Amino acid sequence: MPENTSTTVEESAVPVATAAGGAVKGTKKDKPERVASMWSDARRDLMRNWVFLVSAVLILALLVIAAFPGLFTSGDPYAKGFCDLSNSVVPPTGAHWFGFDVQGCDIYTRTIYGTRNSIIVGVLTSVLTTLVGCVLGMVAGLRGGWLDVLVSRFTEVWFAIPTMLGGLLVLAMLGTGNVVTVSLIMAVLGWPQLFRIMRGSVITNKQNDYVMAARALGAGGWRIAMRHILPNALAPVIVVSTINLGVYISAEAAFSYLGIGVQSPNISWGLMISDGQDRFLSAPHMVLFPSLFLSITVLAFIMLGEAVRDALDPKLR
């Protein structure tokens, strides 16, 4: 009998673990008989990788914070009377762990509420650059010829515009930035990088023997592109995109820091760091806590990127 109980415990433990993994990856299908595919094997591999687990837990937590900031703090930074000037620059206390800023606003609440903007900018920019870069890179790499020349030369011209300076210029022209404009501008300036990676990757992969072998065994053009070239070409793109996600979040912080990104009264980590910099020496907590959140977020996405890269390469298994 004791043996029986232990089996049931184990059995129940397994689905729980897979359910958590499914939620993170957004796919969840467990068949009794395992049918090998690149993605299912990559998922199994990820579940055993602590780098992935740590980053996934962190990102999951950040996503929940971004979606429901009210769960983590009772204060509402947008409410009247939230800030009390008599608390100006008060360092961390037992009731207010992160202390107060110049205006006497609770830094913890503001940091929590700032998460949403940072995450949205990162995810939106990454998704947009990846989509545009991948589609164009795939078309240019597969078609080749004049189309490739046309798109590539255009991209090279575009590539010459530095993201930070170009963003500065456009945002300064617009005057006020918000989450969407900042994301759009960074995406418009940032996709050439993904395009070049994807195009190069597609060209390398389409010359591989297995592509010719697939043709020799009767696979059609669409199948070869989607089944044989795309999965092999995508790995470097995914890695760069996840790493970029962190970069875009810090870029948004930089824009806000320079006063042209997200504008007060909206909250973003970059804005908070910018506000606190004048008194960094006397009151470091004003810069420290939003910076800490920013660093952890960027780190989590970079770790995720590396874990995904390792999982997508079967040779590293």
Place this chain on the structure above:
Amino acid sequence: MTTIDKKTSASGATSATGAPLLEVRDLHVEFHTRDGVAKAINGVSYSVEAGETLAVLGESGSGKSVTAQAIMGILDMPPGRIPKGEILFHGEDMLTMSAEERRKIRGRRIAMIFQDALSALNPVLSVGYQLGEMYRVHLGLSRKEAKARAIELMDRVKIPAAAARVNDYPHQFSGGMRQRIMIAMAMALEPDLIIADEPTTALDVTVQAQVMDLLAELQREENMGLILITHDLGVVADVADKIAVMYAGRIVEQSPIHELYKRPAHPYTRGLLDSIPRLDQKGQELYAIKGLPPNLMKIPPGCAFNPRCPKARDICRTEVPALVPVTEQDGGELPGRGSACHFWKETIHG
């Protein structure tokens, strides 16, 4: 669609009455590059019957692989171009078929085995998936059925513990096992013809023999035609029925396999045979054909082999020798033999 079906069935009927399984007639292939036109194939003709093995022998750049790619219809065009020639499969010219008709023949009726199985298998897909893909693409089977058939195939090519290894990736197999998987993929739909492009070159010698034996055994069982492309005279001796020797995009000699080893009728073939190391020559210097294979953009006038040929005379530098039937000294017929040498008589009869 109906007309195609009729045509195919009609040609199937003619093949029963005598048209060879595959016949290549006066095939020319050239590549247009920035530096000029490379004439890779300059009038190749050969044929294969069901159940027959044709070895195509030649060094790198002789056009043996390009011929195979032209037959498969996987030449990159452009830069490749086929200005002239016919490729008759069951009596029907494949070069005039639509892309879709040809795609349906590939894999199902003519399949190909590549030299390096590690690079010819997709690294991110399991071998079971790739084997099953044959059934899913061509027969529309479900994933599960396709997997079951993949295991059967792996059993058939004698991969131990097939059911346990079906989800493994190409890099997890040894070179010989990978080549067996390539063979299994080619065999999957029981094609009429298999083209094996140097199937054992990437393997060590003991494994080479096993893979060749397997290929020969499967060919016998299925009564398939087999075109075996190689640069190694040793590999083909036991398996092939006849042989075609290629040089600079032409067939310079063709012969039933054992005849060729006994009495070559072309100086190039003689040179190849003399450059095989032999035990009784131990301690002596190994013979090598002097010079280099010709640049396909500047094939020498006359016989392409003349700059390297020990017997070359004036006529060899001006006139391209045709592939003529080779006979005995007394004029007796030597079936299946041909040589493209002005002086084949003195080459074969000494």
